[in-house]
Amino acid sequence: MGVSDIVTIYTSLRGLEAAQRSTFQEATPMISLLSRTRTSSLALALALATGSAVVATAIMPAEASAQRARDRDRDRDRDAAAAESDGGGYGDEFRAIYVPLDEALKAEGASVAALRPQIDALIPVLNTNDEKIAGGGLIFNAGISGSDRSLQLQGMEIMLASGKVPAEQVGRYNFIAYQLLNEQDDYTRARHYLQGAIDNNFTTATISAPDLRIAMAESFFSSNDLTAGFEYLEDAIAERKALGLAVEEQWYRRGVTMAYENEIVPTVYEFTALWIAAYPSSDNWRDAVNLTRNLNEFEGGEILDLFRLSRRVGALQDASDFDYYVEAADPRRLPKEVKDVITEGMASGVVSDNNLFISEALTIANGRIASDRADLPALERDAMAGSAGLRTVMAAGNAFLSYDEFGKAAGFFQRALGMPGVNTAEALTRLGISQVGSGDYAAARTTFAQVQGKRLPIAQLWTAYATQMEAASAPVAPVAPAAPAAPATMPAGS
Numbered sequence: 045m046g047v048s049d050i051v052t053i054y055t056s057l058r059g060l061e062a063a064q065r066s067t068f069q070e071a072t073p074m075i076s077l078l079s080r081t082r083t084s085s086l087a088l089a090l091a092l093a094t095g096s097a098v099v100a101t102a103i104m105p106a107e108a109s110a111q112r113a114r115d116r117d118r119d120r121d122r123d124a125a126a127a128e129s130d131g132g133g134y135g136d137e138f139r140a141i142y143v144p145l146d147e148a149l150k151a152e153g154a155s156v157a158a159l160r161p162q163i164d165a166l167i168p169v170l171n172t173n174d175e176k177i178a179g180g181g182l183i184f185n186a187g188i189s190g191s192d193r194s195l196q197l198q199g200m201e202i203m204l205a206s207g208k209v210p211a212e213q214v215g216r217y218n219f220i221a222y223q224l225l226n227e228q229d230d231y232t233r234a235r236h237y238l239q240g241a242i243d244n245n246f247t248t249a250t251i252s253a254p255d256l257r258i259a260m261a262e263s264f265f266s267s268n269d270l271t272a273g274f275e276y277l278e279d280a281i282a283e284r285k286a287l288g289l290a291v292e293e294q295w296y297r298r299g300v301t302m303a304y305e306n307e308i309v310p311t312v313y314e315f316t317a318l319w320i321a322a323y324p325s326s327d328n329w330r331d332a333v334n335l336t337r338n339l340n341e342f343e344g345g346e347i348l349d350l351f352r353l354s355r356r357v358g359a360l361q362d363a364s365d366f367d368y369y370v371e372a373a374d375p376r377r378l379p380k381e382v383k384d385v386i387t388e389g390m391a392s393g394v395v396s397d398n399n400l401f402i403s404e405a406l407t408i409a410n411g412r413i414a415s416d417r418a419d420l421p422a423l424e425r426d427a428m429a430g431s432a433g434l435r436t437v438m439a440a441g442n443a444f445l446s447y448d449e450f451g452k453a454a455g456f457f458q459r460a461l462g463m464p465g466v467n468t469a470e471a472l473t474r475l476g477i478s479q480v481g482s483g484d485y486a487a488a489r490t491t492f493a494q495v496q497g498k499r500l501p502i503a504q505l506w507t508a509y510a511t512q513m514e515a516a517s518a519p520v521a522p523v524a525p526a527a528p529a530a531p532a533t534m535p536a537g538s
Contacts, residue, residue, distance in 0.1 A: 131208050132174050135169070137169045138170070138172075141169060142166060142182065145166060148162070149185070156186050156189055166179050166182070170202060173208050176203065176206035177208040180198075180204075181199065182199070183195055183198055183199030184203065197228075215244030216246055218238070218239075218241040219241040222238040222259075229266070235260060238256065254281075254283045258277065258298075274302070274315075277298065281295055293323050296315060300316050307339060310501070310504075316501075317505065320332050324508075324512050326361070330361055332505060337350065339501070346499060351365070351372060353502075357509060360388075360389065360394070361394065366386065366402065370386065376408060378446040379413045380416065383406060383413060386409070417447070420443060423443055427439070427456055441454075441455075442474070444456065445481075448481065457474050461475070468496075470499065472495045473492070476503065489507050489510050489514075
């Protein structure tokens with residue numbers, strides 16, 4: 045039989061790709077009933093195309109009423125015989141409502157709204173699974189024809205409850221129910237059907253399994269169940285990585301944004317580290333540093349170590365960034381580092397000669413560098429003495445770190461960690477920074493992993509940087525030389 049009508053509707057797919065308009069041109073038969081054979085007459089053809097968030101249904105014309113009447117008795121006998129094996133068959137009460145309603149809905153110019161009382165009367169008599177799959181399909185089709193989303197949802201739920209949806213379509217039908225409920229902001233029920241789509245491995249050419257996890261995360265976010273949303277988002281990212289597929293940047297940004305706006309710690313730092321590891325641009329690094337600053341009240345030493353990272357990743361992009369860095373470093377304590385930072389800022393054009401604060405700091409630094417450098421050997425000797433105190437050892441570590449003598453700095457910070465009264469988080473952070481400077485990225489990551497307290501987010505960012513640098517410095521496996529080609533012919537005399 046030919047298709048008599050195609051009706052398309054467009055539904056929104058939240059958290060996934062924007063829907064693109066298209067039409068599904070061919071209907072796929074789902075189930076037939078109430079006919080001379082169970083594969084003709086009142087056929088319900090239902091095609092669901094979700095790659096572009098389109099639901100299409102085709103309503104097949106029924107056989108003549110007279111023919112159906114002649115075969116009704118035979119149908120009843122066959123239905124009764126099949127009831128125990130395939131879903132309960134169709135009762136007389138169901139037939140009495142379904143048959144005339146089906147014909148009325150298929151009539152030219154049929155009004156779904158006018159037939160709504162008959163549709164409502166059908167629902168209570170859907171007792172067997174056969175009746176549910178047939179009645180649910182009729183209700184869904186009526187919802188399509190009448191652009192009634194509530195009927196579409198009601199029909200879809202009834203069909204799914206029947207247990208008779210073909211196995212290969214269960215995931216698709218669950219996804220449609222999810223879409224309809226999501227449009228109503230009924231997130232709890234929507235997630236039930238979305239999970240059904242996930243469990244039944246529903247995918248399309250444009251919707252992957254990880255995409256469904258993202259949709260689940262968005263549903264949790266929308267209903268303010270943030271913890272579950274973050275868990276689903278993390279799982280989706282991990283799943284996509286495991287498949288060897290790229291993870292879109294917006295996935296990371298979504299986690300960062302939700303955690304940042306709701307000030308959820310340490311989740312915000314965990315997502316930030318994942319984001320930076322995957323997309324380490326200077327702009328992203330600057331955003332990561334700034335959000336970490338905004339969520340914390342850091343003091344001078346903490347700000348210094350954070351801006352040391354900004355300097356390494358090219359994230360010092362505003363004059364104010366250099367102001368903060370110079371203030372935290374202090375030209376009287378770390379003149380060489382202050383001069384280097386200011387010189388870099390001026391060379392990039394970000395820092396102006398007219399900046400009085402910067403100009404004054406540069407003057408102080410220039411006046412201090414020679415004597416400061418000259419004091420280094422004595423400071424090193426004092427710090428290495430067995431009687432050296434914590435203050436001297438930390439001072440030596442800080443001085444050598446500022447002169448980029450990372451090996452010596454690391455030794456002093458390591459020693460300080462075993463001394464009473466040490467600020468463990470600070471010493472660990474600067475030991476890790478020294479190890480990064482030395483190119484010992486694995487050791488640096490181990491060190492940063494031990495940092496706790498206020499410096500934890502700083503250490504997490506440094507860990508991401510160490511991981512990035514380690515990956516960049518990994519040797520490229522050599523390409524094996526091609527085997528020599530065999531001669532085309534054997535040499536003469538062989």
